[in-house]
Amino acid sequence: MGLGDSVKDSLRQWTLAMGGEDLDERLRGNRSENEYGVDPFGFSLDYALSAVGPLLWLYKHYFRARTFGIEHVPAGRVLLVSNHGGQLPFDGMMIGCAILTEAKPPRVVRSMVEKWVGSLPFVSTFFSRIGQIVGTPENCRRLLEADEAILVFPEGVKGISKLYAQRYQLQDFGLGFMRLALETKTPIVPVAVIGNEEQAPALLNLKPIGKLFGMPAFPITPYGLPLPLPTKYRIYFGEPLHFSGRGDDEDAELEKKVKVVKGAIQSMLEKGLAERKGIFF
């Protein structure tokens, strides 16, 4: 894919320099790849180790991310549920970097991406090779049953395209993730990210223009494009929440449980916002 072998190799060295020389072995241990270096979903550790170099740089030096409570991420199947914001999904990538380098054992997080991503050239292939997949319930169920760590943003597009004035106000959560957690008996780790929702302060969202390009949103920042500013990232992992019940329970029943998760994220957000001294440091 486009990347020349030498570029690929130096990116890989860069990743290992930032993530630890033995990152490769520590990750490879429990993954199933065929003779072509991919797992059935198209994830390639080799490709990913080259591709995450720039993201790890962003994590360490641009957003200067700090994590709290990473020990709450268990080793088996887990659903990470986070707030979402900042126009471009750097929050997802940074949570991925945190778990890739700081969790014990280090893990590859697979996130559920918007369906329209599948129709984008380059992006669709890139996401697939680094382990991100189209967010259908079947995909999520299959991966949880394979004891993977899945990241979901129940706020969805409404979350990521929040305007600056709505920052850190959790939008409505979908119920899908709770259904899957109950069905597969998966613990939920609430995650609060701070910094993401200020990285690209959107003043308005020109949805009709977005529609024209087949995009779910079209944010306008004071400097035009929704590129991220170097806000300071703080990523809080809460204690795992275990729910019991049935995946096909009534919505009202599921909503109660979702409220618990949302509450946990909300209180971590408030605590984090109170603790920090500023947006950029």
Next chain:
Amino acid sequence: MVVVTGISGNLGRVVAKLLHRTERVAGIDRRPFIGKPKDVEHFQIDLRKKKTDEVFRRLPVKAIVHMGIMHDPRMSAEDHHSFNVLGTTRVLECAAKFGVKKLVVLSSANVYGPSPENSNFLTEEAPLMAASRFPSVRDLIEVDMLAHGFFWRQPSVETVVLRPVHIVGPTIKNAPSNYLRLKRPMTLMGFDPMVQLIHMFDVGAALVRALQPGLKGVYNVTGPGEVPLSACFRELGARPVPVPHPLARGLLSTMFRYRLASYPPEELDHIQFLCMVDGGRWRKETDWQPAFSVRDTIRAVVSDLS
């Protein structure tokens, strides 16, 4: 006695060869059966014709393997539809009328259709969406649904519908095999979907396995694994030519119209989006495993039969 429809095709011959030593085999195909084993009876007739009934009346048919389904994109849509749908209807009628115990119908995982919104592994319950973007597979879906309906309507006949992934083989001339044989294949810039291939001998073995008494239902049949399309071309030493996808569609439809390309532009969906299936149910219920590795399956398109 097992009746094999479409016996003169590549897969038909494979199935005939696997079966004829243990079962009496009769073939129905409007094409002659070249290289027919001596103990196979061949009826060179059109499946749609009344004569088909004669075969069933005369012979003690216990089972049917139905793969008399045509995929030639060059035939007119009407011929296609008539041959596939009427042929299948005739087979189903005969199965019901002449007390056949077992019916195995070869469908295809293509009936689900490639789409950017597909789950990575579609199960047998997934809706058959292929026709929404690709009208020429409409009759293949109809064949699948006819067989599926028959499964429910005629519980006395054990009906098995197999939906294998892309079948490849040295003599196979379907779109995926032809495409993989190209030295400078066109690919879509920025798209490299995961694909599933299965060797024609593995499909032949699966069709024979489906004859096992007691087995019935709809099954996806997957080969040895999943690979990115680009890995297939690397394995085969081909050098793909990436073309931006909006351009590719226009180009291919023009080329197809002037007969410079052998696939219709809708086939591009297969090299742009996912259409993979979960073959777990079939493997669990039959213990069937593909005999060919991923590498051998990919290489099958360029290997000699010998």
